[in-house]
Amino acid sequence: MNTINRRMMLGGIGALGAAGVLTACGSGSAGKPGAAAPATGDGGAKGYEGPNVELDFWNGFTGGDGPFMRKIVDAFNAEHANIKVKMTVMQWADYYTKLPTAVSSGRGPAVAIMHVDSLATNAARNVIEPLDDVAKALDLKQEDFADVVWKAGEYNGKRYGIPLDMHPLGFFYNKTLMSQAGLDPAKPPATADEYMAALEALKGKGIQGHWATPFQFTGVMSVQSLLWQFGGELFNADSSKTTWAEEPGVKALTWFTDLVKKGYSPKNVAQDADNIAVMNGKNAFVWNGIWNINTFKEKKGLEWGVAAIPNIGGKPAAWSGSHQFCLPKLKTPDANKSTAARVFVNYVSQKSIEWAKGGQVPARKQVRESAEFKALPEQSALATQVNDLHFPPPVPGIGDALAELNKAVNEAVLLKTEPAKALSDAAGRSDKILEANRKKYGA
Known part of the structure; x- marks a missing residue:
């Protein structure tokens, strides 16, 4: 990603807290506004066999890394006839302003990307839902990831982010x-x-x-x-x-x-x-x-x-920094969307070698340790720091x-x-x- 666009991405830090619209997102329970949509219970581990469903996927990949994510989305769509992922890209500052408002009004995406320094704020204001079922069903464990990036996806004892990368x-x-x-x-x-x-x-x-x-x-x-x-x-x-x-x-x-x-x-x-x-x-x-x-x-x-x-x-x-997958709360529960979204998150997580080519260090150890990643000399050089990286604390x-x-x-x-x-x-x-x-x- 070019320098200016990446700076805009990083400019999202703190923007969410200043938006002043997040409190509109209620906590609720199943069937009420702001409630988490019910999942199938398997976190998407067995795939999705339901009727055709379309998933809106929001992110701020406006620069050189955008085409790499687009390629992954296209591959997913080609392999999943009953799931169509529609990727919407916007500047990060706009993204962090628009997301909570969209969630509150029932027009939010099914899947989103968030920086670790924004997860806790969104979780505290009920913009995103916990993902413990995904981690458990897909057998994702701390040892599968760099410790610091795995812990960065947690807030108040629950997981809200599935790590995609470290930058x-x-x-x-x-x-x-x-x-x-x-x-x-x-x-x-x-x-x-x-x-x-x-x-x-x-x-x-x-x-x-x-x-x-x-x-x-x-x-x-x-x-x-x-x-x-x-x-x-x-x-x-x-x-x-x-x-x-x-x-x-x-x-x-x-x-x-x-x-x-x-x-x-x-x-x-x-x-x-x-x-x-x-x-x-x-x-x-x-x-x-x-x-x-x-x-x-x-x-x-x-x-x-x-x-x-x-x-x-x-x-x-x-x-x-780190990009993490999150699932915005659905105002109207939709089990099909909820399950399909989890299938998509797991797919991208496993295919993150393509994402690494865009200038990232994969969060998953199995990808970082692969021959394909080691063939990326510059990314591999910076990946040697993985145990020495620091993130802001997960505090709203x-x-x-x-x-x-x-x-x-x-x-x-x-x-x-x-x-x-x-x-x-x-x-x-x-x-x-x-x-x-x-x-x-x-x-």
Whole structure:
């Protein structure tokens, strides 16, 4: 997916909590508005043999990954004569606004994709239904998936998401610029010392080697990765308090801000300018998402590589997102749709090697460990981080609190506020949001 579209996707974080329409979705029971449609009890494990049924499938795959999902949907439709999946694609920000309203009015889709940071909010407001029957019937277990992505699909003791993928941050580098600075392009820096030495070598050749963007995409993601590497956490164990202003967070934001102060990065880097500069031979290093693989492949003449995020803080860690399947609540129960939707979710989950080609790490271990996936060198390189990935906690409205961290990073990287103060001020605002959300969502 291209950079702009992927940024729009990530911009959905927190948008759901601000929509203000979710409370219209009632909890209800079977047969009442907002109730979960009854399933057959087998979670779709035995397939679907009922009458012809059409399933609306909503997602925000507007960029380069969209055709890959379309190919999977077409294959499913070809193999299931009695199920027709109709895929509707929209920008993620629009999606998160429209979905709850559509569910409330009875016009919601039968199947949807959701980011892990939005699952808890939707679950708390009864927009989506639990999927424990799917996991049980299809014999899906935690050991079938990376631990972190499996747990990310749970809220309040129930499963609301079936993991499809992980899209981690990775280290992309321009091999041509590395060679010009006397660095070995086959051995990208992997430690703090190696990284700083590489930046110094590049600087000696007049190259600002790591442009630090003050925006969420991908500056905030980089700072979060660094915070975890320094041994910190964004929030305490029950997410009642913000902890990013503690020592690990200060170290993380200081390191990132120093890229500007020490001349390894220009000041006031525009959105996406860091990535564009690498493709145009002006910047050597960028930390960007796995979706960037296909963006770089499209740039003719670009000699590049990708590796795991360098271990700057001492503990391997990287930011990641995840797309998870969810089933929106049906205002009018429909057992046929409910069963067919589960059949579709299981099908795509098992066929996710095609999805990986679009720039993703499959959530299922059997797909990640397949020869087909290992034949994708760039995706495989970033998949080595799978046990070191981090997601936001499954707490309703968590995106609203994280928006304050975005502000802190922006202020610090633009050299308007020192890292410690920026983080402390943002943490104070975040704590008030967390408290308000506990009352708002009844947590």
